[in-house]
Amino acid sequence: MQRTLGTCYYPEHWPRETWEEDARRMAEAGLTWVRIGEFAWSRLEPEEGRFDWDWLDDAIAVLGAAGLRVVLGTPTATPPRWVVDKHPDMLAVDEQGRPRKFGSRRHYCFSHQGYLGECRRIVTELARRYGRNPHVAAWQTDNEYGCHDTILSYSDAARAGFRDWLAQRYQSVDALNRAWGNVFWSMEYDRFDQVDLPNLTVTEPNPAHVLAFRRFSSDQVVRFNRVQVDILRAHTDAPLIHNYMGRITDFDHFKVGADLDVASWDSYPLGFLEDRVGAPPERQRAYARQGDPDFQAFHHDLYRAVGRGRWWVMEQQPGPVNWAPYNPAPLPGMVRLWSWEAFAHGAEAVCYFRWRQAPFAQEQMHAGLLRPDSAEAPGLAEARQVAAELAEAPEVVPHRARVALVFDYDADFAWAVQPHGRGLSYFGLVFDTYRALRRAGLSIDILPPDPDALEGYAAIFAPGLMHMAAPFKAALAESDALVVAGPRSGARDLDMAIPEGLPPGLPGADLRVARVESLRPDMPVPLSGGGHVLHYREELEGRLDTIIAAEDGAPFAVHAGGHLYLAGWGDEDALDRVIAWVCDKTGIEVLTLPEGVRVRDTGTERFWFNYSDRHAATPAGPIPPAGVLRRPRA
Secondary structure, three states, rough: OOOOOEOOOOOHOOOOOHHHHHHHHHHOOOOOOEEEEOOOHHHHHEEEEEEEOHHHHHHHHHHOOOOOEEEEEOOOOOOHHHHHHOOOOOOOOOOOOOOOOOOOOOOOOOOHHHHHHHHHHHHHHHHHOOOOOOEEEEEEEEOOOOOOOOOOOOOOOHHHHHHHHHHHHOOOOHHHHHHHHHOOOOOOOOOOOOOOOOOOOOOOHHHHHHHHHHHHHHHHHHHHHHHHHHHHOOOOOOOOOEEEOOOOOOOOHHHHHOOOOOEEEOOOOHHHHHHHHOOOOHHHHHOOOOOOOOHHHHHHHHHHHOOOOOOEEEOOOOOOOOOOOOOOOOOOHHHHHHHHHHOOOOOEEEEOOOOEOOOOOOOOOOOOOEOOOOOEEEHHHHHHHHHHHHHHOOOOOOOOEEEEEEOHHHHHHHHOOOOOOOOHHHHHHHHHHHHHHHHHOOEEEEEOOOHHHOOOEEEEEOOOOOOHHHHHHHHHHOOOOEEEEOOOOOOOOOOOOOOOOOOOOOOOOOEEEEEEOOOOOOOOOOOOOOOEEEEEEEEEEEEOOOOOOOOEEEEEEOOOOOOOOEEEEOOHHHHHHHHHHHHHHHHHOOOOOOOOOOEEEEOOEEEEEEEEOOOOEEEEEEEOOOOOEEEOOO
């Protein structure tokens, strides 16, 4: 697989006389891909029905003449003012019933039929004009679905769409009442058009109602994306891509990705450190110029799964960003490290955002590969170094890991509806598990909750899967892998009710969760032998082979029916003990790594990455701060 670099460019932002020089410099830096057009609707169609293609024709020709390949974005993330004037009710509405205004981006509701029609029209025009253009080698649909909390909309259009979705799903209102338990608090309906959106209720709405609305909202994104995909497929054979975001879980990326050829994501390690990782302050300080050692890798593995093996980084941070609580510059070498880490996890391309820093509007403090005066910014030298190394390096050979981690967007919906404790989330539980696996020096494959995806692994971790469909439970039971489940696995049925027979309902396991409690942050439960239970604790019944117990004697990790079940959310020491036990049972090699050092295995090599700001001694040799080593695998 050829590995390539690229950048994101906005020719409409710059004087025409700079385009050839920009293209020449991009090619000389070793870049291959240039993404354009995803925010350019107002320049493509200044008023309804009047198109201006000349500038885009010219830009594509200039880039292509320099040997660059274009990723053309559909511009539906930024509808121009005239579209909003034509459809004033197309704006999303927040949970408090307030419309979101024009003046930035992503100002639309996925459920609005009029806006969907406008999207069909502009995408069709783009596809007809550029679908067979030899320089347009890939397409991006929209931009960053879900960014800025834009999936859940409480608009009139969403209300009408939700009622139709419910009627199709449940067929009768009696079936909906039974599934949701609407006998509680006299919430029963006589007709689907009585069902409102689950906001502005006196106290919390029915969790089944909220979960249904989240699933509906996710399906609206899938539908919106599929409309564009179907149009593009009729006009181009180039691969279709969407650029997802880190820790955006309000829609099912696997379902969107099923319609696309490649998954990509936008990687901002320093921005995400303060904004989305959730690390304590001392860890944020330690990695302020490097980013979290595991957050990027988690998303690399996640989007490799979403793309069914094909994935890119569509936007890679090359310097300070403008939108995080604090915006430091990267430690020298980190742009190179982030790029190589993506390739080690199987990326086909890494594209830097952006080519030149903008001197105007919202992102003028967002660094690019060039400064606003076109002088080189520090990130360009590191990108050029990566390009030179790619030209000399052997191919990265794909590799199936021995350990898999299941990630389920529907489980995240359910946890968001009923976290049972302040600040608790499914993403947090899964990410803590991923961190622990990486601390042990393991490479991980992330999987969807698909019964057909489980073969070939020695160990499968599936924490927190609130609803587990019967086929998936059966596949776990039949798997040759050691399966690690819990807490909250199988805790609810499809419609958010506690299942008969009590959770987790794992086949062949005499195991029941009798009671659940969430814990205050200042009340961790100590475990015998080290570690603590945090956040969430379950009391178990059944025939239990206890592997790790709390100091009060209650089981924490139990072996039952071939599964290892965790009756709580373990801290780092607890999870390290669990993983050591699992690896001992399955013969998986565990490494002792210095702080901040991580490894990733490919088919032929082992990559070592030093996220710390100190030299690190490793079995592969010393690694400088922000350093990368690649060694043949034994």
